[in-house]
Amino acid sequence: MMVNSAVLVLNQNYEPLSVCSARRAIIMQLLGKVDVVETYDGLKVHSATRSIPLPSVVRLSWYVNVPYKRILLTRKNIIKRDRHTCQYCGDKKGMMTVDHVIPKRFRGGDTWENLVCACASCNNKKGDRPPEQAGMRLSRLPRRPNHITFIQSFIGISDERWKPYLFLD
Ligand SMILES: [Zn+2]
Incomplete structure (x- = not known):
């Protein structure tokens, strides 16, 4: 189902925050809580009264302070x-x-x-x-995952349109 496709959620300052379902993103959009930044080309979600382009990336209308998200060290x-x-x-x-x-x-x-x-x-x-x-070298310095690495490696990239926001371009 299209409404279950993944949407990247950005903070008001364009910092990646999380990923939610298109259903949830559309509800937040209708409530005026997010602005749509990118949509899937040509794909629309239909309700009884209107059709809405399927969002791919949304941005919160106001800045939220996000508590530090802990990923278990395993x-x-x-x-x-x-x-x-x-x-x-x-x-x-x-x-x-x-x-x-x-x-x-x-x-x-x-x-x-x-x-x-x-x-x-x-x-x-x-x-x-x-x-x-x-006589060995690390290819990169290991770091504690932050929001961006969390989405990049733990959730994965669902849509090419996310890449600029996750600094992968
Ligand atoms: Zn090796």
């Missing part, structure tokens, strides 16, 4: 954040493991900033050493 979520890609060699296939960048015996913690997705062979090669000692 093995699965680390792999998801890193898009099932080894952060050392870029491999995307096969079983992925979670590697402590700074090993526990060097007081490396269980944090978003110290855990990365690694393929089994890189994890073996690195062993119980920091990357420099193993």
